[in-house]
Amino acid sequence: MRLLPHPATEDIELTEVLRALADPVRLKIVARLATVGTMTCGEATDHLGVHKSTASHHLRALREAGVVCTKQEGRLKYINLRRDDLDARFPGLIDSILTASRDDSAAAVSGDQPVPAASGDDPTLIAAGERGRR
Amino acid sequence: MRLLPHPATEDIELTEVLRALADPVRLKIVARLATVGTMTCGEATDHLGVHKSTASHHLRALREAGVVCTKQEGRLKYINLRRDDLDARFPGLIDSILTASRDDSAAAVSGDQPVPAASGDDPTLIAAGERGRR
DNA sequence: CGCACTGTTTTATGGTTGTCAAACAATGCG
DNA sequence: CGCATTGTTTGACAACCATAAAACAGTGCG
Numbered sequence: 578m579r580l581l582p583h584p585a586t587e588d589i590e591l592t593e594v595l596r597a598l599a600d601p602v603r604l605k606i607v608a609r610l611a612t613v614g615t616m617t618c619g620e621a622t623d624h625l626g627v628h629k630s631t632a633s634h635h636l637r638a639l640r641e642a643g644v645v646c647t648k649q650e651g652r653l654k655y656i657n658l659r660r661d662d663l664d665a666r667f668p669g670l671i672d673s674i675l676t677a678s679r680d681d682s683a684a685a686v687s688g689d690q691p692v693p694a695a696s697g698d699d700p701t702l703i704a705a706g707e708r709g710r711r
Numbered sequence: 712m713r714l715l716p717h718p719a720t721e722d723i724e725l726t727e728v729l730r731a732l733a734d735p736v737r738l739k740i741v742a743r744l745a746t747v748g749t750m751t752c753g754e755a756t757d758h759l760g761v762h763k764s765t766a767s768h769h770l771r772a773l774r775e776a777g778v779v780c781t782k783q784e785g786r787l788k789y790i791n792l793r794r795d796d797l798d799a800r801f802p803g804l805i806d807s808i809l810t811a812s813r814d815d816s817a818a819a820v821s822g823d824q825p826v827p828a829a830s831g832d833d834p835t836l837i838a839a840g841e842r843g844r845r
Numbered sequence: 846c847g848c849a850c851t852g853t854t855t856t857a858t859g860g861t862t863g864t865c866a867a868a869c870a871a872t873g874c875g
Numbered sequence: 876c877g878c879a880t881t882g883t884t885t886g887a888c889a890a891c892c893a894t895a896a897a898a899c900a901g902t903g904c905g
Contacts, residue, residue: 591815
């Protein structure tokens with residue numbers, strides 16, 4: 578059993594964590610890790626539907642940001658969420674992100690327009706498509 | 712008095728918010744907004760030390776992500792943190808980020824190595840400089 | 846040893862981003 | 876109206892990033 582190098586808890590930086598979690602693919606990894614506890618890289622790849630090198634890239638980003646740790650056992654590598662470390666460094670942050678992520682994907686599953694909202698006269702003064710909405 | 716277009720509360724997306732806050736300059740804006748309540752774009756620019764067009768760019772990113780709203784009054788534009796909207800959509804998220812941001816900048820001010828930590832034999836198995844640490 | 850398996854690194858590529866400078870637009874003051 | 880003030884937009888540029896393909900590396904099984 579071998580532990581791969583990670584930043585120390587006190588070296589974890591907020592903006593790095595946020596940037597790591599600002600990617601949908603990586604957020605998906607983290608959300609799943611939060612529920613299943615541990616994954617191998619292969620399981621992560623399967624779950625994501627991206628090329629294995631891409632998955633490896635994202636797992637590296639998460640590891641270097643201090644979000645995740647990796648330990649090798651045999652020829653498998655197990656990924657874990659560094660929940661305690663993150664909670665010690667940034668209390669409540671991961672919980673709120675995970676909660677938000679859950680609500681978000683739940684909303685996406687149960688249909689995106691629960692309210693038909695007669696297109697065009699939203700009272701909240703919104704320009705929905707400003708700059709093409711990416 | 713004129714309100715500029717913003718995404719509706721229910722259209723605010725988690726990854727967009729995280730990406731918006733994953734930039735040090737933008738995080739600084741938000742942290743300051745949280746304390747002072749309101750800023751003009753000019754005050755933001757002064758506080759940031761970047762070119763005014765850069766500041767404008769970041770304020771736009773924050774606005775499009777739904778983190779901030781802008782209202783024009785006269786020839787000034789006032790920026791506000793959409794705290795209630797963000798809290799309604801992602802409970803606890805902004806608070807934890809602001810708290811983390813405060814602790815972070817406080818630590819940066821009061822010196823970065825409170826523990827000398829005889830360079831080289833950290834027991835936590837850390838590779839400090841992996842890939843140049845950006 | 847040789848081979849299958851599991852990930853990582855390298856290389857390429859297209860897209861996005863942060864930054865500044867300069868031009869532009871909107872607003873109110875005199 | 877003319878002009879200063881306040882921001883935005885455009886253009887240019889370098890850096891970074893997500894992605895995939897292919898080559899590479901470590902590990903255990905037979």
